[in-house]
Amino acid sequence: MFNDIERVIRRHSNLTKLSMAFFYAICVSIALNFFWTPGHIYSSGITGAAQLVSNLLANTPFKLTTPILYFAFNAPLFVLAYSKIGHRFTYFTFFAVLFSTIMMHLISPLKITFDPIVCAIFGGLINGLGTGMALKYNISTGGLDIIGIVIRKKTGRSMGSINIAFNLLIIFGAGFVFGWVHALYSAMGIFVNGAVIDMVYTSHQRLQVMIVTDHPKKVISSVQKSLRRGITIVHDAEGAYKHEEKTILFTIISRYEMHDFADAIRQSDPYAFVSITEVFKLMGHFYEPKVE
Structure with a gap:
């Protein structure tokens, strides 16, 4: 019975991941063919590298399209993902890249030329949304996502800043091929892309939580039941207003866990004082769920 339930959950998870891979493929194809290509804007990462090389080869006998180069550049990174991140992660990354390559061919570029600034902003928004959603469901879009995840595990840097x-x-x-004005527009698009990724993909963002409570055992039990997080306990604190004895708890959570954490506090001590601040840098061990 348990195995049957687990099989259904896993199948549902697989369908969700494939759906996100296809969603990203549509996003990157729209961004490329509707905005970046008409506006002479370069994307970030492997997609941008494929655009650059494709344009450099345009006047040579070795003409290659952006989709073909995109797939070719991603191929060796599948090996890195398979060895350093996870097998299932790599499988779904392969499908994301494959779907994207196909959709880039199928979705025809727009003939209307928008203002380059509009192309940069909307291209970055759409691609960042697709990339962030894919990462949120533990698949990557290939290229710098794979490199970024490996580096993030080592350094703790955010995906957007690595990107x-x-x-x-x-x-x-972009500056050498299309001129430095278009390089500026490309930089704008890359910045928007990275910012949207960080807004959507929040599991890597760390928050320090301070809890002042009268019921430390209940709070600790509730938080650790909901989240796999270590907690530091400071005993014998005193409230200045009523001079009552308090206990202070410290822990680190990810922004993605905020909802579960808030529920845990409400259930264990709704009158607890909670302060949450962003973590600039984290040293030491911080548990992250394994990416398969």
């Missing part, structure tokens, strides 16, 4: 840092070469390439 932006790796794209400086793309910006310089």
